[in-house]
Amino acid sequence: MITVDQYLDRVTSQYRNQPKFIATLTALVQPFVDIQNLCNSMHELFDIDQAVGEQLDFLGQWVGITRRVNVPSFGDISLDDDRYRQIIKAKIAANHWDGTIPNALEIFSIVFGNEYKIIILDHMDMSITFGIFRTDGDPIDSLTAALFSGGYFDLRSAGVLVNGYLTAELPVFGFDYDNDFISGFDVGRWAVYV
Numbered sequence: 001m002i003t004v005d006q007y008l009d010r011v012t013s014q015y016r017n018q019p020k021f022i023a024t025l026t027a028l029v030q031p032f033v034d035i036q037n038l039c040n041s042m043h044e045l046f047d048i049d050q051a052v053g054e055q056l057d058f059l060g061q062w063v064g065i066t067r068r069v070n071v072p073s074f075g076d077i078s079l080d081d082d083r084y085r086q087i088i089k090a091k092i093a094a095n096h097w098d099g100t101i102p103n104a105l106e107i108f109s110i111v112f113g114n115e116y117k118i119i120i121l122d123h124m125d126m127s128i129t130f131g132i133f134r135t136d137g138d139p140i141d142s143l144t145a146a147l148f149s150g151g152y153f154d155l156r157s158a159g160v161l162v163n164g165y166l167t168a169e170l171p172v173f174g175f176d177y178d179n180d181f182i183s184g185f186d187v188g189r190w191a192v193y194v
Contacts, residue, residue: 002036004029048088052081060084063091071146082145086111090153097155104155128163131191139171166191
């Protein structure tokens with residue numbers, strides 16, 4: 001942070017002890033110091049991880065997505081800052097996506113952090129299925145499911161069909177695995193389409 005004292009320290013010894021000169025110089029320099037500090041803080045005001053409210057709305061306009069979204073089971077809604085930030089991050093990441101599944105999974109980990117585990121099943125027939133699971137084992141909330149099914153988090157190549165979105169409480173039922181994500185009989189749960 002820039003202060004007036006940084007400029008007053010440059011005053012020569014001949015004028016340093018002149019109170020009227022120092023007061024005049026302070027009055028003249030202070031507005032420029034304030035402008036420099038404002039300009040230096042602008043990047044923080046519009047940092048996607050720190051922006052809130054109207055600042056986040058401006059970021060969304062710049063990226064090309066609004067806070068008001070139309071999701072199938074909810075209708076037209078206005079998203080809160082955290083959810084809106086996720087959609088903005090997903091839109092930005094989609095613009096930098098290289099078209100591969102590993103890069104898509106990397107993008108999902110950036111957008112959702114450790115809260116969700118996303119899998120992409122490539123059926124090798126120009127169709128994919130997304131699996132969305134909460135890492136704490138709870139079912140995903142209905143708004144997140146609606147945003148996925150509404151296409152707000154789709155990372156898919158042109159011409160690739162999305163068959164659907166699977167979700168379940170963890171662990172998911174599967175054979176030949178026994179870990180936190182997939183388990184067999186009496187432990188694993190069936191995945192369902194949302």
